[in-house]
Amino acid sequence: MNSSSSPIPPANSDRTVFIVDDDPAARESVAALVSAHGMATQTFQNGEAFLNFDLGQRRGCIVLDVRMTGITGLDVQAELRQRGVLLPVIVITGFADVPMAVRAMHQGAFTFLEKPCADQELWRNIEMALDQEQIVANLAARKREIQSNYDTLTDGELAVLEKLLQGEPNKAIAADLDMGLRTVEMRRATILKKMNADSLAQLVRLVLTIRG
Amino acid sequence: MTLHLSIAVAEKFPWSRKQLESALAPLGYDIAWLSCTPATGTDLLQGRVDLALLDPSALPAQWEELRPTTAQAFTQHQLWAVIPRRSNLTSAALLSAGAGDVLYEDELNLLPRAIERFVAQRARTQPWIAAAREREFRDSLWCQGLETAGVSLWIWNCREGFLECSHNMAPIYGLSPAEYPESSQKLIDKIGQVLDADDVIIIGKLFFPTPEADDTFELEYRYRHPDGDMRWLWLQGILDRDEQNVPIRVIGVLTDINERKQTALMLRDSEARFRDFMDKGPCVVFIKNEQGRYEYVNQLFLDAIIADHTHDSIIDKHDTEIYSPEIAEKIIERDQEIWQSGQAWQGIEHVPVANGTVLSWWVVKFLYTNSRGERFLGGVALDLTDKLKAEERAQILLEELAHQDRLGTIGQLVSELAHELNQPLYAVTNFADACLKVLSRPDGSRTQILPWLEQIQAQSKRMSEIIRRVSGYGSKSLPLPQAVKLNELIRSCCELLTPRLRKEPVEMEFDLATDLPLVTVQPTQIQQIIVNLVTNALEAMQHEPVTHRLIGIRTRRDPPDHVLIEVSDNGPGIPPELLPSIFVPFTTTKSEGMGLGLSIVRSIVESHGGQIVAQPRQPRGMIFQIRLPIEAPVPYELQLLANSAR
Numbered sequence: 001m002n003s004s005s006s007p008i009p010p011a012n013s014d015r016t017v018f019i020v021d022d023d024p025a026a027r028e029s030v031a032a033l034v035s036a037h038g039m040a041t042q043t044f045q046n047g048e049a050f051l052n053f054d055l056g057q058r059r060g061c062i063v064l065d066v067r068m069t070g071i072t073g074l075d076v077q078a079e080l081r082q083r084g085v086l087l088p089v090i091v092i093t094g095f096a097d098v099p100m101a102v103r104a105m106h107q108g109a110f111t112f113l114e115k116p117c118a119d120q121e122l123w124r125n126i127e128m129a130l131d132q133e134q135i136v137a138n139l140a141a142r143k144r145e146i147q148s149n150y151d152t153l154t155d156g157e158l159a160v161l162e163k164l165l166q167g168e169p170n171k172a173i174a175a176d177l178d179m180g181l182r183t184v185e186m187r188r189a190t191i192l193k194k195m196n197a198d199s200l201a202q203l204v205r206l207v208l209t210i211r212g
Numbered sequence: 213m214t215l216h217l218s219i220a221v222a223e224k225f226p227w228s229r230k231q232l233e234s235a236l237a238p239l240g241y242d243i244a245w246l247s248c249t250p251a252t253g254t255d256l257l258q259g260r261v262d263l264a265l266l267d268p269s270a271l272p273a274q275w276e277e278l279r280p281t282t283a284q285a286f287t288q289h290q291l292w293a294v295i296p297r298r299s300n301l302t303s304a305a306l307l308s309a310g311a312g313d314v315l316y317e318d319e320l321n322l323l324p325r326a327i328e329r330f331v332a333q334r335a336r337t338q339p340w341i342a343a344a345r346e347r348e349f350r351d352s353l354w355c356q357g358l359e360t361a362g363v364s365l366w367i368w369n370c371r372e373g374f375l376e377c378s379h380n381m382a383p384i385y386g387l388s389p390a391e392y393p394e395s396s397q398k399l400i401d402k403i404g405q406v407l408d409a410d411d412v413i414i415i416g417k418l419f420f421p422t423p424e425a426d427d428t429f430e431l432e433y434r435y436r437h438p439d440g441d442m443r444w445l446w447l448q449g450i451l452d453r454d455e456q457n458v459p460i461r462v463i464g465v466l467t468d469i470n471e472r473k474q475t476a477l478m479l480r481d482s483e484a485r486f487r488d489f490m491d492k493g494p495c496v497v498f499i500k501n502e503q504g505r506y507e508y509v510n511q512l513f514l515d516a517i518i519a520d521h522t523h524d525s526i527i528d529k530h531d532t533e534i535y536s537p538e539i540a541e542k543i544i545e546r547d548q549e550i551w552q553s554g555q556a557w558q559g560i561e562h563v564p565v566a567n568g569t570v571l572s573w574w575v576v577k578f579l580y581t582n583s584r585g586e587r588f589l590g591g592v593a594l595d596l597t598d599k600l601k602a603e604e605r606a607q608i609l610l611e612e613l614a615h616q617d618r619l620g621t622i623g624q625l626v627s628e629l630a631h632e633l634n635q636p637l638y639a640v641t642n643f644a645d646a647c648l649k650v651l652s653r654p655d656g657s658r659t660q661i662l663p664w665l666e667q668i669q670a671q672s673k674r675m676s677e678i679i680r681r682v683s684g685y686g687s688k689s690l691p692l693p694q695a696v697k698l699n700e701l702i703r704s705c706c707e708l709l710t711p712r713l714r715k716e717p718v719e720m721e722f723d724l725a726t727d728l729p730l731v732t733v734q735p736t737q738i739q740q741i742i743v744n745l746v747t748n749a750l751e752a753m754q755h756e757p758v759t760h761r762l763i764g765i766r767t768r769r770d771p772p773d774h775v776l777i778e779v780s781d782n783g784p785g786i787p788p789e790l791l792p793s794i795f796v797p798f799t800t801t802k803s804e805g806m807g808l809g810l811s812i813v814r815s816i817v818e819s820h821g822g823q824i825v826a827q828p829r830q831p832r833g834m835i836f837q838i839r840l841p842i843e844a845p846v847p848y849e850l851q852l853l854a855n856s857a858r
Contacts, residue, residue, distance in 0.1 A: 023635050025671055029642030032664045036646035094634035115638035120645055 015133070016058060017126060018087070020044045020076065021065035026115075030063050033123055047071030051079055055087070059137060061110070061129040063122075066093035066100060074100065077107045086136060088129035090122075146206050149195045157194070160187040165204060227320055235320050239327060362468040368419050368449075370459050375400055377466075384445065384468050386437045406435040418449060421459045427451050432469070444473035496573070496593040504547060505530055507588060516565050516595070539563060547589055550577050560596070571597045617812045618740055632678050632710070636671035643668045695730035698738075698767055698775060705742040706765075716750055718761040725767045731775055732843050737816045744809045745779040745836050752783030752834070762833075773842045774822075780835040785828050794826055 017034045019041055021027040031041040040060075044050040046068050062080070066073035077089050088110035093100060096114045104112045110129045113122065153161065163173040170188065174181040197203035227235075313326050334341075358365060359380040366377035375395055382392040382399055385406060392399040404412060411433040418429050430448045437443045449464030490497050491511035499508040505528050514526065517534075531540040531547075543561070550557050556578035564570045573593040581587050643664040650656045706713070706720065713720065746763060753761045762782040770776045786794060795814040813836075817824045822840035829835045 023639070025639040025667060025674070026635055026642075029639035029646070029664075029667065029671075032646035032667070033642045033649070034646075036649035036660075092638075094638065095630065115634040116641045117638065119641070122642060123645055123649070 014059060015130065016040045016042050016060040017130075018042050018044065018050065018055075018058075018060060018062045020047060020050045020062065020068075020073070021092070022046050022068040022070075023065070026065065030122065034126065037123060037127075047073065047076040050076060055085055058087075059133065060087060061126060061133055062087050062089045063126065064089055064091055066091060066104075067095065074103055074107065077104065077109060081107055086133075086140075088133050088136075090125055090129055092117075092122075143210055146195070146210050150207070150210060152194050153191060157187050157191050160184060161191055161203075161207070164188065164191070164200060165207060227317070231320060232323075235323055236327065239324050241327075358465065364466040366464055366466060368462040368464075370420060370461060381466065384466060385435060386439070386443075403435070406437075408434065411435075415447070418447075419462060421451055421462070423453075423457050423459065425451060425459065432473070443468070443470040445469065494594060496591075496595075498591045498593075500547070500589045500591070502551070502587055502589075503530075504544060504589075516571075517563065535563070547577070550579060550589060554579055560600075561593070563593075571595050572600050614737060614740060614812050614816060617744070617809065618736075633675055636674045636678075640668050640671045640675075643671070693732045693734050695732050696735050696738075698728050698731045698733075698777070699724040701733075701735055701738055702742055702765055702767065702777070705739045705746070708739070708743060709746055712747075712750065716754065716761075717758050718750060718753065718763055721762060721764040723764065723766040725769055727769055728767055728775055729769070729842055731840060733820055733840065737820070738840075741813050741816055741838065742777075742779065744813050748809060749779060749781035749783065749834075752781055752785075756783060770839060774839050775842060777838040777840070778835055780829050780833060782829075782833040785832055785834050786826065788828075791826060795824070 017030075017039055019027055019030045019034075020043075021030065022045055024045070027043045027045065031043055034041045042053075044053065048070055050064075051071070064073045064076060071079075073091060073093070077091065080087075080089065089108070091104040091109045091112045092115060093112075094115040096112070101112045110132065111125050113125060117125075159177055160173060163176060168176065170181055170184045174184045177184070192198070192200075192203055195203055195206055197206055313330070315322055315326060355365060355378055359378060362380075362384065364378050364381040364384050366375060366381065368375050377394050377399075379389055379394040381394055382389045385392075385403060387399070387402060392402055407415070411431075414431065415433070418425075418431065428448070428450050430446065432444060432446050434442045434444055446467040446469040447464065448467070449462045451459045452461035452463060454460050494512070495510075496513045496516060497508070497510040498506060498513055501507050506526050507528075509526050526534070531543050534540070535543065543563075546557065546561070556576065558574070558576040561573050561575045562570050563573055572595075574596045575591060575593040577589060577591045579587060579589055647661045647664050647668075650661050702722075702724065742765075746765075749763045750761075753763075760782055764778070764780040766776075766778040766780070768776040768778075795810050814824050817838055817840070820840055822838060824836060824838045826834060826836050
C-alpha cells in the first residue's frame with residue numbers, strides 16, 4: 001500500500017535472456033555471449049518448447065530465431081503478443097527479406113537482426129532491449145503503485161477527485177456535492193496524501209497515468 | 213614278200229578265192245587273205261591293204277562314201293581292180309574315180325600282170341610314199357596337238373571362196389562335228405550366224421585381202437555359243453600370194469581363248485577394282501618391306517602426305533627420306549615394335565601432310581607374309597582429324613552445358629547456402645564476442661571461455677565442410693574418371709541439397725546396396741545427375757502436401773558389370789505423351805528453366821556408356837533409372853588427346 005511495497009525490479013539480478021533457436025551451436029553461442037556479460041539465460045530448442053514454457057512474471061528479453069523446424073519464429077512472436085507477453089523480442093534470421101522484417105516489426109519486435117551479427121551488435125541490442133524492458137517494467141511498477149494508491153480512495157474522496165480533475169474550485173465543489181467547504185478541503189488533503197502527490201498538478205498527472 | 217589282198221564281199225564277185233589263188237600262185241607272193249567287209253574303205257585308209265579288189269557294183273551304197281577314200285588310196289598307189297563286165301560303170305569312170313586299174317571278170321588272166329605292174333610301181337614309189345606317210349603322220353600329230361590345244365587349222369582359198377579346215381573347227385564353235393563336218397558350206401553358214409555383224413565384216417575384209425593387205429593378221433572376236441554365252445576366239449592368218457603379189461590363200465589357225473580371255477578380263481577387273489578401292493577410298497594404304505622401304509603406296513598417300521612425289525619416287529624409299537627426322541623416328545620406332553612383337557598395332561599417329569598441317573591419323577599396322585614367304589608391314593590410315601575435333605568440340609560443349617547447368621543449380625542453392633553458412637558464422641561471432649567480454653574483465657576465467665573456443669573451432673570446421681560441398685561442383689574443369697564409391701557420392705549430393713531439402717521438407721528414403729563395386733566415373737558429373745534428378749523430383753512435388761513428399765534413392769548391382777541408380781518421387785508424374793521427349797533439350801513442363809536438365813543428365817549418362825530411362829512409379833510419381841557400366845568407356849581418341857595434351 002506504499003512505495004516500499006512496490007515491486008521496482010533491480011537491474012539484472014532476476015532477469016533472464018530467453019534464447020529460442022533450433023541450431024544448437026547458435027543457441028549455445030548466444031547463451032555464452034549473454035552469460036559472459038553475467039546474465040542468466042534459458043534456452044529452448046524450438047518454438048513449441050518455448051510456448052509450452054510458462055513465462056509468468058519473468059523478466060528479461062527474448063532472442064528468437066525465425067527459421068526453425070516446426071513453428072517459425074514469427075508465429076511464436078505472434079502468439080506471445082496474443083498472450084500479452086511484454087518482454088522485448090529480438091528477431092534473428094539467417095536469411096532476411098523485407099516482408100519478413102515488416103511482419104516482425106508489425107508484431108512489435110524490439111529489433112530485427114540478420115545472422116551473422118556484426119561485432120557486439122547482438123549484445124548491444126540485448127542490452128538495449130533489457131534497458132527498454134527495464135523502463136517498461138519500471139513504468140508498469142509505477143502504474144501499479146499509483147493504482148494501488150488510487151484504490152484506497154473512498155467514494156466520497158473519488159467524487160471530490162473527479163471535480164478537482166475538472167478544475168473546479170473548492171467552493172464550487174462544495175456547492176455541487178452539497179457538502180461543506182471544510183469537508184471538501186479535508187478530502188482534498190486526504191486525496192493528495194493517499195496519492196502521494198505534492199500538488200494538484202502532480203495529482204492530475206498521476207491519475208492520468210493510470211487512466212491512459 | 214607278203215601281199216595283202218582284200219576282196220569285197222559280194223556274192224556276185226566273179227572270182228572265187230580258189231581261182232584267185234591259182235591265178236596268183238605263179239607270182240610267188242605270200243597272200244594274206246583278209247575278210248572283205250563293207251568297211252574295206254577303212255582297211256584301205258589304215259594302210260593294211262596293199263591291194264584291193266572291188267566290185268563297185270556290189271557296193272553301190274558305199275561307193276560315193278568311199279570316194280574320198282579311194283582318192284586317197286589311189287594317191288598311195290594301191291591298186292583297184294574293179295571288174296564286172298556287165299556293170300554300167302565304164303572303166304574310164306572308175307579310173308577317174310581313182311581306181312588303180314580296171315579288169316573285167318573274164319580278165320582274171322591279166323590280174324598277175326596287173327599286180328606285177330603295181331608291185332613294180334610301188335617299189336619305185338615306196339620311199340616317196342613312206343616319206344609322205346611319215347610327213348602325214350607328223351602332220352596329223354601336229355594337228356592332233358593343235359586340236360588338243362583347241363587350235364583349228366584352216367586354209368581359205370581367196371579366189372574360189374573355199375574353206376578347208378581341220379575337223380575341230382565345229383567343236384571350237386560349240387557345234388557337233390557330225391552335224392557340221394569340216395570344210396562344209398553348212399559349217400561356214402553357221403559360223404556366219406553366230407558372229408557379230410561387225411566381226412563378220414572385219415573377217416570378210418581379212419579373207420578377201422587386197423594386194424596391199426598386211427602379210428599377217430590376228431583378230432580377237434566373239435561368237436555366240438549355243439549355250440547363249442558370248443565366247444572369245446583368236447584368229448591368226450598368213451597371206452599366201454602369187455607372183456603378182458595377189459593373195460591367193462589365207463592360211464591360219466583359230467584358237468579358243470575364251471578361258472584365257474575371261475581370266476584376263478577378270479584379272480583386269482579385279483586389278484581395276486583393287487586399284488579403285490585403293491586409290492579412290494578415303495584410306496591411305498602402304499606396304500613396307502623388312503628393310504622399312506616402301507613397296508606400295510596408294511594414290512591418297514601420294515596426294516595427302518607427300519608433295520611433289522610420284523609413285524615411283526616413293527617406292528623403295530625409307531621413311532627417313534620422306535619425313536622429317538623427328539616424324540620418321542617415331543614411325544620407325546613404332547614399326548620396329550611391330551616387327552619385333554609380330555602384333556598388329558592401331559592408334560593415332562600425328563603426321564604432317566603436304567601443306568604442312570599435322571593431321572591425326574587413325575593407323576592400323578600389321579605384318580603379313582606373301583606366298584613367297586616374304587614378310588611385309590602393311591598399313592592403313594584414316595584421317596580422323598575432323599572427327600576428333602568434332603568429338604572434342606562436342607565434349608567441350610557438353611562440359612560447357614553441364615557447367616552452366618551446375619552454375620544454375622548453384623545459383624538456386626546460393627541463398628540456402630548463405631543461410632547454411634550464416635548459422636555457424638553467427639555462432640562463431642557470438643562465441644568470439646563472449647570470449648572477448650570475459651577476457652576484458654579482470655576476473656576473466658580461462659575455463660569459462662575454453663568450451664567457447666572449442667565451439668569456434670567446431671563451427672569453423674562446419675563452415676569449411678559446407679564450402680567443400682559446393683567447391684568443385686561449380687568448377688569448369690573436370691577430373692579424369694576415377695573409381696569412386698557410388699553410395700558416398702550420392703550421399704554427398706544430398707548434403708549439397710540439404711539447405712533446399714530443409715526449405716522444402718521432403719522425406720528422403722535411401723536404399724543403397726552394400727555390395728556395390730567401385731565405379732569409374734567423373735564424380736562431378738555423376739553428382740550433377742543426382743542433383744538434377746533430385747531437384748526435378750522436388751519441383752515435381754512442390755504442390756503436394758508436405759506429408760506426401762517422398763524421394764527415394766536406390767542403388768543396385770546389375771551383374772555382371774553394371775550398376776543401377778534409381779531416383780523416384782511421389783509427385784504427379786509425367787503425362788505419357790510427354791515421356792518420349794523429356795530428354796530432348798529445350799523440352800520443359802516448368803514455367804522457368806531452359807529444359808536442359810534432363811538432356812544434360814542423359815548426355816552425361818551416355819558419355820559414361822550408360823543408359824537412362826524414365827518410367828511411371830506405382831501408385832504415382834516417376835522413377836528415373838540410370839544404368840552405368842562399372843568401367844566407363846572413355847573414348848579412346850579422347851584419352852589419347854588428353855594424354856598428348858599433357
